[in-house]
Amino acid sequence: MSEQSRQRIFARLTAGSQQVSAPIVKPDPMPAKTYNQAEKIEKLKTLMEAMRTEVHVTDAQNWIYKLEEILKTRELKSLVYPPETALGETLQSHWEKDASGLPQLIPYETEIEDFKDRLFSIDAGITTVAGAIADPGALILWPSNKEPRLMSLVPSIHIAVLEADKIFSSFLEAMQKEKWATKMPTNVVLISGPSKTADIEMTLAFGVHGPRELIVLIVEK
Amino acid sequence: MANHQPLDFKNNVSRALKDTQLIKNIQSAMNTLVLKRKNIFSDDAETEQLRTLGNATKSLALSKLPELLERLEKKCTENGIRVHWAETIPEANQLVLDIMKSHDATRLVKGKSMVSEEMELNAYLQQHGIEALETDLGEFIIQLNHETPAHIIVPAIHKNRDQISKIFHDNIPDSPYTENVDELNAIARKTLRKKFQKADVGLSGVNFAVAETGTLCLVENEGNGRMCTTVPGVHIALMGLEKVVEKLEDLPPMLRLLIGSATGQLITTYVNMITSPRKPGEKDGPKEVHLIILDNGRSKIYADAQRRQTLYCIRCGTCLSHCPVYNRIGGHAYGYIYPGPIGKILNPQVEGLEAAGVLATASSLCNACEEVCPVKIPIPELIRRIRNESYSKDPTSTVAGHGYKSNWIESLTWKIWAIANTYPLLNAAGIKIMGALGLKLPKVGPLKQWTHCRKAPEFAPQSLQELVKQNGVDNE
Numbered sequence: 001m002s003e004q005s006r007q008r009i010f011a012r013l014t015a016g017s018q019q020v021s022a023p024i025v026k027p028d029p030m031p032a033k034t035y036n037q038a039e040k041i042e043k044l045k046t047l048m049e050a051m052r053t054e055v056h057v058t059d060a061q062n063w064i065y066k067l068e069e070i071l072k073t074r075e076l077k078s079l080v081y082p083p084e085t086a087l088g089e090t091l092q093s094h095w096e097k098d099a100s101g102l103p104q105l106i107p108y109e110t111e112i113e114d115f116k117d118r119l120f121s122i123d124a125g126i127t128t129v130a131g132a133i134a135d136p137g138a139l140i141l142w143p144s145n146k147e148p149r150l151m152s153l154v155p156s157i158h159i160a161v162l163e164a165d166k167i168f169s170s171f172l173e174a175m176q177k178e179k180w181a182t183k184m185p186t187n188v189v190l191i192s193g194p195s196k197t198a199d200i201e202m203t204l205a206f207g208v209h210g211p212r213e214l215i216v217l218i219v220e221k
Numbered sequence: 222m223a224n225h226q227p228l229d230f231k232n233n234v235s236r237a238l239k240d241t242q243l244i245k246n247i248q249s250a251m252n253t254l255v256l257k258r259k260n261i262f263s264d265d266a267e268t269e270q271l272r273t274l275g276n277a278t279k280s281l282a283l284s285k286l287p288e289l290l291e292r293l294e295k296k297c298t299e300n301g302i303r304v305h306w307a308e309t310i311p312e313a314n315q316l317v318l319d320i321m322k323s324h325d326a327t328r329l330v331k332g333k334s335m336v337s338e339e340m341e342l343n344a345y346l347q348q349h350g351i352e353a354l355e356t357d358l359g360e361f362i363i364q365l366n367h368e369t370p371a372h373i374i375v376p377a378i379h380k381n382r383d384q385i386s387k388i389f390h391d392n393i394p395d396s397p398y399t400e401n402v403d404e405l406n407a408i409a410r411k412t413l414r415k416k417f418q419k420a421d422v423g424l425s426g427v428n429f430a431v432a433e434t435g436t437l438c439l440v441e442n443e444g445n446g447r448m449c450t451t452v453p454g455v456h457i458a459l460m461g462l463e464k465v466v467e468k469l470e471d472l473p474p475m476l477r478l479l480i481g482s483a484t485g486q487l488i489t490t491y492v493n494m495i496t497s498p499r500k501p502g503e504k505d506g507p508k509e510v511h512l513i514i515l516d517n518g519r520s521k522i523y524a525d526a527q528r529r530q531t532l533y534c535i536r537c538g539t540c541l542s543h544c545p546v547y548n549r550i551g552g553h554a555y556g557y558i559y560p561g562p563i564g565k566i567l568n569p570q571v572e573g574l575e576a577a578g579v580l581a582t583a584s585s586l587c588n589a590c591e592e593v594c595p596v597k598i599p600i601p602e603l604i605r606r607i608r609n610e611s612y613s614k615d616p617t618s619t620v621a622g623h624g625y626k627s628n629w630i631e632s633l634t635w636k637i638w639a640i641a642n643t644y645p646l647l648n649a650a651g652i653k654i655m656g657a658l659g660l661k662l663p664k665v666g667p668l669k670q671w672t673h674c675r676k677a678p679e680f681a682p683q684s685l686q687e688l689v690k691q692n693g694v695d696n697e
Contacts, residue, residue: 002305002306002307002312002316003306005306005307005308005309005312005516006306008308009306009308009462009516009520010287010290010291012520012521012523012524013286013287013290013462013520013523014287015524016520016523016524016525016529017284017285017286017287017523019524019525019526019529024277024280024281024284025277026274026277026278026281027270027273027274027277029274029470029473029474030267030270030271030274030474032473047487051490108504109504110504111504111505112452112504112505112506113454115504116418116452117418120414120418135487136477136487136488137487137488138488138492143503143506144503145502145503145504148503148504148505148506149447149451149505149506150451150452150505153444153447153448153451154452170473171472171473171476172470172473175469175470175472175473176470180434180469181433181434181468181469181470184434184435184436184469184494184496185496185497186495186496186497186498186499186500186503186506187451187493187494187495187496187506188494188496189447189491189492189493189494190488190491190492191490191491192487192488192489192490192491193490194490195442195443195444195490196442196443196490197358197359197406197442197443198375198442198484199357199358199359199362199375199376199377199378200358200362200377200382200385200402200405200406201246201249201250201378201381201382201402202249202250202253202254202375202378203382203402205402205403205405205406207406207410208358208406208409208410208443208444208445209356209410209413209414209417209443209444209445209448210443210444210445210447210448210490210491211444
């Protein structure tokens, strides 16, 4: 069925495509603004905060203490994390030293079919990000074998750790510099804030299906 | 559309005009949408440049549509996405059902998809014992209330909070009555989380399909779309064949146009780019991804260079929000899934003029739709084309059902008009008679209708030519 339909559709489209009269000239992509490092951080922070994201600018020595503070004030019970990443190793060793008052660390290490019920009951998830876009402010998540897709979606709180030197000025710049077209993975997601909706009377409400809170730690060298 | 009731547009409009609550709900929301769009496109010159780029991107992609669709199919297949083609709605529904059956699946969670609405997929699947559940909050509300979307972007906007409170309380077991938006939201979240967890298959639409990489791009704010495309073991994506763009680099400007026009945001909460099913070693994501590409009349529209512009549409809904007619009658009166200005040109071309041609009459040709369209579709021009074709017996006309409105009164009137204006003596005599007697046309048939809320024109006793002869021309 599908094959015959395909043939008929293509026959009509091929006949129809002869109809075009004038050649179409496509304008060049619009030049995107470029920002310096300080501006990028500022822009990203401002735009993401406007979307009700909590953004902390910190550094390589202190981010883990900032994270501790965030977790403790919220009195979270469980945190899902990617065990095979550098982030995961840091968390493990930190938790081994002293985990009092901290949520239980839960590694995402099996396929979702064996982990689904557990995952849906976890309070928070922590991930790294591949980078970010200063304008429009958004994180770039590039999930992998080591960092599954649902960590940033299912738990009520998503904490993202971003290295400050991975912020691009624009979406186009990120795509071009990193040659996305040659290496698109299974899934890439841009995230600009916590889940939200305005479907009832255009009134903004947060945390409808995805995380209620998005917390970004921008780590400077 | 399958099993569609004949459209009684006039009656629908009369009913909508009397529904003051509906109109209040619609207008208040549309005002918000219009203002939000205005804020996000505050720089006129930049917006114009962006719209020109959007128009060129779509027209270029469509000019090589067969090639791009082939490339998309090839890339997707290489990436492990299974591509299916559906010429008609029954075929597309059957394809979804077959995929469900091949997994013994009975539970489907759906992200927002206008193509699935076009297919009336939910009703079809329910007939086959499958639960098809809408998970976008607006779609969830109207599904509970057994309605179709009233707007492409904000489907439940015709309902206010009180009405939604009642819909939830009446239809969701054990839910307390509340008029608080956050609490309503929490009820939906709780109800649907369980569904995401248990669903066998997830379904979504496609905002843009990138031929270069075989990537399906989806935008959303709620996270239900990511749930549907990531949690269940199988993902089915539905797209109209016009949704393909050539390059990944087309996405940034197209997303800016779509999102800014649709909801007045710089970017949605999530921009989801899907290029393959779960690969070995990956721990989540669907193991199977199916892409169903639907024609349903689009390839016929495609063959006509002027009408092809209808296919530029990226379904942002901003022409609805800005339309004075939509603002006064809401979405349901149009009787089809695509309401408002885009519906006035799309439905008549897909369904034929006899079924849906009447929609093109519901326009004052104020041009607001064209002025805001992110891809510059000349909607008023296409409305006029459809109006013309409604009367045209010309065999070169291409819209199905053309000439359905042509009738002897109309043809005779034009014949008389032509004769009266071809012979100067006849013309002069006609003017004299009209001038002396005034316009005494009987108020019956179409004239009665036409003068129902308009004043019939009055003929002046003297023609302009006579007045000039008599008084000369005042050159200031």
